[in-house]
Amino acid sequence: MSEVINIFENVKKSGRKALLEHEAKEILKKLGLVLPPSCFVKSEEESVKAFHDFEGNVAMKLMSPHVLHKTEEGAVVIGIDTEEEVRGAYRDYMQRFANKEIEGVLVEKMVKKGIELIIGSQIDATFGPVILIGPGGVFVEVLRDVVFRMCPCTKEQALSAIEEIKTQNLLNGFRGMVKVDREKLAEQMVILSKLAWEYRDYIAEMDINPLIANDQDIFTVDARIILK
């Protein structure tokens, strides 16, 4: 997996600790996680083309090493349905973030609504790399309902972690919500735990949040990898 190391080394060389979302997603895609179709663009025309290629309904996210909390800083626009909105969002980014370094814009097909989850890893002072799983999105801080495992974890350990999540209703198709595919979720947790373990000399923290489980699959919608 020297490709992964190459990405890490390049990020480090440019003096950064945090991977940009499209860099993190490139790694996760290589490892077999499921990502919505996306296109990293560097011009307005390219973003319009991507919008049409995806047949509309996209999100546009600004990729800048200076904008890490994208939602809070207004660097994410979701549910874009028209070419005008694409152009508008692109121009708005270029104008508002003119004084910041801009790598480009990630145009991404919107993922259908579903259950939002988090899988994350960090280096514990006692146990080394550990991984957590639980309800994600806005629920992360409201519920703080997460379960930890030591990295790397087996599928059985991942499945038992999913079982230990307290808000089981959320996973079981409560009130017509989607029923989360536990096998698939466990497999994704195993992949991430291996990533955190194998690259423990590089990765300090990782958040896949949200991970959206809908009636099609379990999608990595946002990803953050922070290096040591």
Added chain:
Amino acid sequence: MKNMSNKLKNFFDATSFCVIGASTNPLKPGGVVAENFAKKFPGKLYLVNPRGGEHELAGKKYPLYKSILDIEDTIDVAIIIVPAKYAPKALEECGKKSITKVIITTGGFSEIGVEGQKIQEEMLEIMNKYRINVIGPNCLGLYAPKLGYDTMFLPESKLKRPKSGKISIFTQSGAFGAAFIDQLYRLGSGNWVSKFISYGNASDINEAHCIDYLGSDEETKVILVYLEDFKNGRKFIEKTREISLKKPIMGIKANRTETGAKAGASHTAALSSNNAVVDDLLAEAGFIRVTTWGDLEDCVLAFGTQPLPAGDRVAIVTDGGGAGVMASDMVSDCNLKLAKLSEETQKKLDESFPVFYSTENPIDITGSATAEDYRIALEAVYNDPSVDSVVNLCLPCIPNLNIEEYIQITKEISKRKEKPFLTALVGGNEAIWGTEKLLEEDVPCFDSPGRAVRAVGLLTQYAKFLERHNANESPLNQQ
């Protein structure tokens, strides 16, 4: 960490033992340990005291060597009980004498600050130079009654020694260890302890070595732990995961305050308090984590005397409605279920008892109960295959109950050991008297309904863990 279990095994396997700092004062630590070994250790014993001369212990005269280097024989294990400042020299001499197993009980090292830390570092250099394995410093060392091995430096007049049994204990805190050992002496028959390891500052031997050794020690059937932090957390978890499939591991990991969560760049870092991580990793590895001192005694009684249940269905027999209700609440708190009695059992109870007895589980044989009523109810539920554990509650203050007869019935059923059978006697002097009578024969008896049910909860938690991992042969039932 290769062959790490042998490190401790070689300590316990010693056939010759030397006390460095052997005092002629029987109350001083060096005097106590010398006497312990003189009285109980079957191997050879050597005493070192710079004043020289002779010392008589247990009817035998021992020369006091001025230095360990003056002893001609080889020595397997030495204990250093001298003030911290003299410890490096003593350790260096052990190294020169080719002793690779040393216990250092003295305090005054890293636990007291910079000065002590310096001495401990000096010791580490000597340990590395001579490849010495050290238990301690700042600990009680080892106790194994069957092997006559006892480095606990507190005199027997103060600290009583439990006799040989199937539970092994290791503890980071020596003070905890001493008090708990003392407590086990007075608990029931006092036949509880296989190996006791107090490893103190863990300059070498740590919690991972302890769990590994006890996991492979055949005489150890149950492992009880007191920890405050980890020296080798990963290894400990990996070993616990392996060993918990063979024997139950339980105990306290103290220091539960929510420290360690840091304001990181990710949600993950913000959610990762040390205790949250520890709690999940221990549970996943099959470690039964309890929190109070009382819980530990309950663990000893439950795992030290009972078989594992086949499932989570509990039957409760009581003579008091309130006790039954409280016990039933605890049943659900402990993720247990109230058993649905078989038709046969239900019929038997209905035919045997007056209509005002409540014959559905929890079975309330009321304040009119006699000892014979208890026998009928307890045997009926104990024989019922749809009952996995039985909780026997008694408030002995009721008028028609012959307490001696009730105790006898309880003992008889308890001896069958086909399923967990836990008793609580609640009340005043009669309850205390009855509890003592039962505990004399290691029949577990508690002072409240909740404690008895919680003991069932702990056993069931472990049984479920084994089932989840397809470890069907219950290690406790094999004994």
